[in-house]
Amino acid sequence: MRAEASATDAVVQDEGSARLIDGAAVARGVRARVAEEVARLKAEHGLTPGLSVVLVGDDPASAVYVRNKEKQSVEAGMRGETIRMPATTTQEELLAVVDRLNADERVHGILVQMPLPKQIEPAAVIRGIRPDKDVDAFHPANVGKLLIGERDGFAPCTPAGVMVLLEEAGVPLKGAEVVVVGRSNIVGKPMAALLMQPGVDATVTVCHSRTRDLAAHTRRADVLIAAIGRGRFVTADMVKPGAVVIDVGMNRIDDPTTKTGTRLVGDVDFDAVRSVASAITPVPGGVGPMTIAMLLANTVRAARQLAGVADAGAR
Numbered sequence: 391m392r393a394e395a396s397a398t399d400a401v402v403q404d405e406g407s408a409r410l411i412d413g414a415a416v417a418r419g420v421r422a423r424v425a426e427e428v429a430r431l432k433a434e435h436g437l438t439p440g441l442s443v444v445l446v447g448d449d450p451a452s453a454v455y456v457r458n459k460e461k462q463s464v465e466a467g468m469r470g471e472t473i474r475m476p477a478t479t480t481q482e483e484l485l486a487v488v489d490r491l492n493a494d495e496r497v498h499g500i501l502v503q504m505p506l507p508k509q510i511e512p513a514a515v516i517r518g519i520r521p522d523k524d525v526d527a528f529h530p531a532n533v534g535k536l537l538i539g540e541r542d543g544f545a546p547c548t549p550a551g552v553m554v555l556l557e558e559a560g561v562p563l564k565g566a567e568v569v570v571v572g573r574s575n576i577v578g579k580p581m582a583a584l585l586m587q588p589g590v591d592a593t594v595t596v597c598h599s600r601t602r603d604l605a606a607h608t609r610r611a612d613v614l615i616a617a618i619g620r621g622r623f624v625t626a627d628m629v630k631p632g633a634v635v636i637d638v639g640m641n642r643i644d645d646p647t648t649k650t651g652t653r654l655v656g657d658v659d660f661d662a663v664r665s666v667a668s669a670i671t672p673v674p675g676g677v678g679p680m681t682i683a684m685l686l687a688n689t690v691r692a693a694r695q696l697a698g699v700a701d702a703g704a705r
Contacts, residue, residue: 400558401669408635408667411559413551417679420554421466424686428467430702431693439693440469441499441525441686442491446484446510447477452503459501462682468689469496481510485518492520498696499525499689522696525688528575536583542695544688549581551680552615552636553590559669561613561634564591569608571624571657572617573598577638581615604628616657626662635663635670638677 400416401409431437441463445456456472463470473487484502491497500523502515516524521531527544535543545553556563568585572578573596585592597607599618608614608628614635616624621641629635639657656673664670671677694701 400555400560408664409559409669411555411634411636411669411671411676413555413671413676414679416555416558417551417683419558420680420683420687421462424468424683424690425466427690427702431690431699432467435697435699437693437697437699438467438469438496439498439690440471440496441501441689442471442473442494442497444473444475444484444487444491444500444502446475446479446503447507449505452505456503459682459685462686463689466686468686471497477507479507479510481514484510484515488515488518492518492523497523498693499523499685501526501685523692525685525692527580527688533575533580536580539587544692545584546576546580547681547684547688548577548638548677549584550684550688552581552638552677553584554684555636555671555677555680556613556634559634561669563613566592566612567595567610568592568613568615569595569597569611570615570617571597571604571608572615572619572638574617577617581617618657620657621655622657622659624658624663626659626666629663629666631666632668633666635667636677637671637673640673640678 401411428439431439443456443459445452460470460472475484488500491500500519504512506512506515516528517530519529521529524532525544527546532543536545563585570578570581578596582594582596585594595607597604601607605628609630611630611633614629614633615638617638619639621643635658637656637658641655642652643655644651645653654674660672
């Protein structure tokens, strides 16, 4: 699902420094498109896309994230539901809830919020979700479809959001050297798969904690995507002049100058790298807002596919 923001809306130019790629603006466009599609599905087919999120335990960051998912689902006209379970929940109890949601025709998207308590095996839960309701896109069936280019599966929300940001910012990818720093199943690996798809045609290098001479790789990149989970790890001397830098990281560091005593930073040393790059995403306000927006877009597509309703854009 394309964002409604244009390339002009997606970037903010400040004299003497890199363009800021405004993820918040692009995410608003995606959510607006989702809301339009939800209204169409209701009016023409009596279909209300439904997203159910399961939260186990009381992790504060997860609770905030889940509240935002439910809020944005409802704002888009969808059926948003949060199922809260105690930290003492067993794996069998959680899988029973997943089974119930799998069978519920009103539920088109299922997401079990990570991390889970230590007594629950995440892989078992991920495999328990129906692939056609797996809007987080971590089920092996969706991972496999992404790798071989089948289009009826789902792509994980954060990498999918990065692709929309690059498109809306007008970043050319065909034949471009793209370096992804990080090889997680959540971001790094699916990011590389999306970039290699026919029609995108980027040349991709994936780096990680065991990569030798990391900076030699990152300095080749026309597009550098940082998803390593280390605050301000990517410095200016690691970036080719004129590169586009996408910062997926979200790291909380100590900062006594703030009211809370902490500050959110990305994996990129933003102030230094901005003087070298041609375009860059900020943290916060870059990739972060795209994740929930793409989750809503995945849920709408799941609802269409489960109901056998054609995509409006394809008609």
